[in-house]
Amino acid sequence: MIARSKTYCLTEAHGREWVEQLAPNRVVALSGEEKTVRYFDTFDWRLYRKGLALMQVGRDAYLQRVSDGEIRGQTEISPEGRFWWTLLKGAVRDRLRDALSVRALLLRAKVRQKACAFGVLNADEKTVVRLFLTHIAPDGMTENGQSLATLTLREVRGYEREFEALRRCVEKLDVALVSDGAFERVMHVAGCVPRDYSSKLKLTLNPEATGRAAISDILKCLHAAMRQNEAGIRADWDTEFLHDFRVAIRRTRSALSQIKGVLPKDAVAHFKDEFRQLGRATNRLRDLDVYLLEEKTYRAMLPPALQPGLDAVFSRLKRERERALHDMVQVLNSPEYHALMDSWAAFLHGEQAGDAPAADAPAVALARGFIWKHFKRVLKRGRAIAADTPDEALHDLRIDCKKLRYLLEFFASFFPKNKMDELIGHLKKLQDNLGAFNDLSVQQWELMADLNAALPRGQCEDRSLCAAAIGGLVAQLHAQQRVVRREFAHAFAAYKKKKNVRLYRDLFGK
Amino acid sequence: MSIWALYSMKGGVGKTAAAVNLAYEAVQSGATVLLCDLDPQGAAAFYFRIRAKKKFGRKRFLKGGKHVTQNIRGTDFEGLDLLPSAMSFRNLDLGLDDRAKNKNHLKRLLAPMRKDYDHIFLDCPPNLTLLAEHVFRAADYVVVPCIPTTLSMLTHQKLLDFFSKNRLKREKLAAFFSMVEQRKTMHREMIAQASERGARFLTAQIPYTTDVERMGWTRQPVACVRPRSKGAQAYRALWAELQTLLAE
Numbered sequence: 042m043i044a045r046s047k048t049y050c051l052t053e054a055h056g057r058e059w060v061e062q063l064a065p066n067r068v069v070a071l072s073g074e075e076k077t078v079r080y081f082d083t084f085d086w087r088l089y090r091k092g093l094a095l096m097q098v099g100r101d102a103y104l105q106r107v108s109d110g111e112i113r114g115q116t117e118i119s120p121e122g123r124f125w126w127t128l129l130k131g132a133v134r135d136r137l138r139d140a141l142s143v144r145a146l147l148l149r150a151k152v153r154q155k156a157c158a159f160g161v162l163n164a165d166e167k168t169v170v171r172l173f174l175t176h177i178a179p180d181g182m183t184e185n186g187q188s189l190a191t192l193t194l195r196e197v198r199g200y201e202r203e204f205e206a207l208r209r210c211v212e213k214l215d216v217a218l219v220s221d222g223a224f225e226r227v228m229h230v231a232g233c234v235p236r237d238y239s240s241k242l243k244l245t246l247n248p249e250a251t252g253r254a255a256i257s258d259i260l261k262c263l264h265a266a267m268r269q270n271e272a273g274i275r276a277d278w279d280t281e282f283l284h285d286f287r288v289a290i291r292r293t294r295s296a297l298s299q300i301k302g303v304l305p306k307d308a309v310a311h312f313k314d315e316f317r318q319l320g321r322a323t324n325r326l327r328d329l330d331v332y333l334l335e336e337k338t339y340r341a342m343l344p345p346a347l348q349p350g351l352d353a354v355f356s357r358l359k360r361e362r363e364r365a366l367h368d369m370v371q372v373l374n375s376p377e378y379h380a381l382m383d384s385w386a387a388f389l390h391g392e393q394a395g396d397a398p399a400a401d402a403p404a405v406a407l408a409r410g411f412i413w414k415h416f417k418r419v420l421k422r423g424r425a426i427a428a429d430t431p432d433e434a435l436h437d438l439r440i441d442c443k444k445l446r447y448l449l450e451f452f453a454s455f456f457p458k459n460k461m462d463e464l465i466g467h468l469k470k471l472q473d474n475l476g477a478f479n480d481l482s483v484q485q486w487e488l489m490a491d492l493n494a495a496l497p498r499g500q501c502e503d504r505s506l507c508a509a510a511i512g513g514l515v516a517q518l519h520a521q522q523r524v525v526r527r528e529f530a531h532a533f534a535a536y537k538k539k540k541n542v543r544l545y546r547d548l549f550g551k
Numbered sequence: 552m553s554i555w556a557l558y559s560m561k562g563g564v565g566k567t568a569a570a571v572n573l574a575y576e577a578v579q580s581g582a583t584v585l586l587c588d589l590d591p592q593g594a595a596a597f598y599f600r601i602r603a604k605k606k607f608g609r610k611r612f613l614k615g616g617k618h619v620t621q622n623i624r625g626t627d628f629e630g631l632d633l634l635p636s637a638m639s640f641r642n643l644d645l646g647l648d649d650r651a652k653n654k655n656h657l658k659r660l661l662a663p664m665r666k667d668y669d670h671i672f673l674d675c676p677p678n679l680t681l682l683a684e685h686v687f688r689a690a691d692y693v694v695v696p697c698i699p700t701t702l703s704m705l706t707h708q709k710l711l712d713f714f715s716k717n718r719l720k721r722e723k724l725a726a727f728f729s730m731v732e733q734r735k736t737m738h739r740e741m742i743a744q745a746s747e748r749g750a751r752f753l754t755a756q757i758p759y760t761t762d763v764e765r766m767g768w769t770r771q772p773v774a775c776v777r778p779r780s781k782g783a784q785a786y787r788a789l790w791a792e793l794q795t796l797l798a799e
Contacts, residue, residue, distance in 0.1 A: 044625075165600040165601075165602070198623055199604075
């Protein structure tokens with residue numbers, strides 16, 4: 042039972058008098074208000090992608106459905122914390138927990154909104170159509186905003202004829218219907234582009250492209266991703282900026298080493314080495330992030346009596362994270378980093394000197410070859426793993442799967458989307474198993490290595506409690522890891538099914 | 552969703568005024584409300600300056616479905632809609648008599664509206680006919696305004712008896728004192744006696760005030776014209792108390 046409404050774009054010249062002239066002597070002003078509206082979303086627009094918007098007026102924040110503007114709930118956003126767990130307990134928080142996960146809410150847009158409501162009356166002085174004159178202006182967050190005035194006609198139930206008559210009257214005048222939704226209009230006013238960032242690699246390559254053109258496009262896209270995440274790492278808004286930054290580095294390194302014979306050899310060797318070093322500089326901070334994100338899970342693994350033993354561990358990890366963050370920011374601010382990013386951009390955008398054998402070969406053919414080769418390697422390595430094979434083989438397979446995944450994602454636009462989605466879906470399931478196995482073994486190893494460093498230099502009692510907690514945790518992680526290892530056989534059996542192999546052969550086989 | 556019937560066997564006790572003002576209070580708290588005028592006098596529609604569509608009448612009303620929903624009209628207050636009555640509603644009983652042996656036709660008729668509204672208010676005509684029985688079955692609560700006079704109290708007793716005799720749930724009844732004039736000894740005593748006899752009356756009372764009478768002029772809910780007046784406050788308190796019944 043949503044009332045019909047129409048919204049038209051106006052110019053500055055269309056003011057209150059103009060509205061009153063639409064139905065002379067029958068328009069009355071009902072209310073007017075002016076407010077600043079702030080819109081929050083994550084860096085990768087998680088709310089918008091779910092059709093939601095979080096807007097704040099004064100202290101109150103409202104969760105709104107984008108499609109029709111319906112308010113779904115109310116909450117408050119405190120300036121200190123902007124994660125779902127810092128919101129007021131309630132329905133909105135529950136809804137946002139799933140949508141936001143570990144990402145922070147950032148202020149994405151801020152506008153000044155002036156709205157006047159009018160009623161069009163009939164002979165009985167009954168309101169039969171509602172009018173809203175709205176003026177939205179950017180509130181100084183960016184320079185590319187542009188103010189907008191609109192008139193909205195809203196039907197009053199049971200007065201369809203009056204609505205239609207007024208609509209015809211308005212449309213005779215020189216005004217245009219707005220094409221996009223109310224939320225998109227506000228974003229446009231604020232100079233903001235929803236979904237301008239995604240942690241997924243989304244690029245459409247030219248199917249006619251040469252190998253060198255295609256790899257340039259891929260690498261430019263990854264270069265942009267690194268740059269986009271810098272600010273978030275520096276400000277430490279949430280942990281995913283660093284995560285995405287690292288993924289972009291890994292993808293870059295993977296592209297440089299997997300897509301062979303397309304770029305000049307010496308350049309590849311030089312940048313591969315540079316990005317390996319950059320990647321290494323991010324490792325410690327990411328490890329600590331993962332630990333701290335898992336704090337609750339770790340605690341829940343232990344019986345209540347042992348849980349206080351972890352206090353010392355986590356407070357030490359938190360202190361260490363501060364140092365690691367400081368180091369990371371120093372890297373981002375260093376002249377070496379800027380020189381690398383600049384020379385990399387110059388290399389990608391400039392005429393790339395130096396010969397490479399496959400530079401002018403069609404990219405589609407190259408992609409087929411690389412993917413097919415890697416797929417065969419994954420199959421071979423996977424088949425060789427039995428129940429008693431050492432754990433290292435699984436780690437190697439995990440790396441191979443990751444490389445294959447990156448290749449599939451780089452060149453996805455060359456092949457039918459539904460088939461690529463299916464392939465990536467299957468691969469992802471296998472990767473989930475291998476990833477869990479790897480995480481569990483890294484965590485055990487790290488905890489053991491930390492055993493000495495983590496023990497508080499205090500009372501003997503504290504030390505033994507802490508050691509017991511770490512011991513308990515390692516035992517738990519080990520048990521979990523065994524379960525995951527047993528599940529590998531199923532995961533791989535599902536992956537090497539004939540149907541999946543045929544899919545690869547049809548798309549990429551020779 | 553809950554259905555509230557404003558009902559009294561006697562006329563002129565403030566049913567329509569209560570229906571209009573309670574509906575307005577409900578909307579003010581953010582709910583969506585439909586006010587259904589079952590009284591052929593059409594006073595509720597008058598207060599909201601709404602005229603029924605010409606073709607709307609008893610027959611269409613009883614058909615239900617889109618015949619009813621097409622005739623719902625929005626009031627000047629967002630979230631508050633009204634289904635106007637028509638003169639032919641004076642014969643609603645006849646239609647109901649033809650239709651069904653059981654007395655749930657009105658309940659079924661309102662069922663499709665449940666998803667659109669948080670509250671439905673029924674403004675009923677003053678008599679104890681077949682229509683009233685349908686109302687008693689459809690409503691979650693039957694809200695009864697009583698003027699604190701001897702006759703009114705007798706009438707209320709008759710209603711209680713009727714409920715018992717017809718195996719209707721007496722818990723549905725929520726009576727309140729209406730048009731109360733504290734300066735009249737009679738009113739004060741009747742109210743005191745009612746509570747001594749243990750009759751269930753709501754605590755909130757609607758006083759006899761000119762604010763409520765002036766609604767005929769202003770054609771708006773009391774709280775809309777004078778939000779701080781005695782009348783407006785009384786209806787607000789009444790609505791708050793009725794809300795607590797839902798929680799029980």
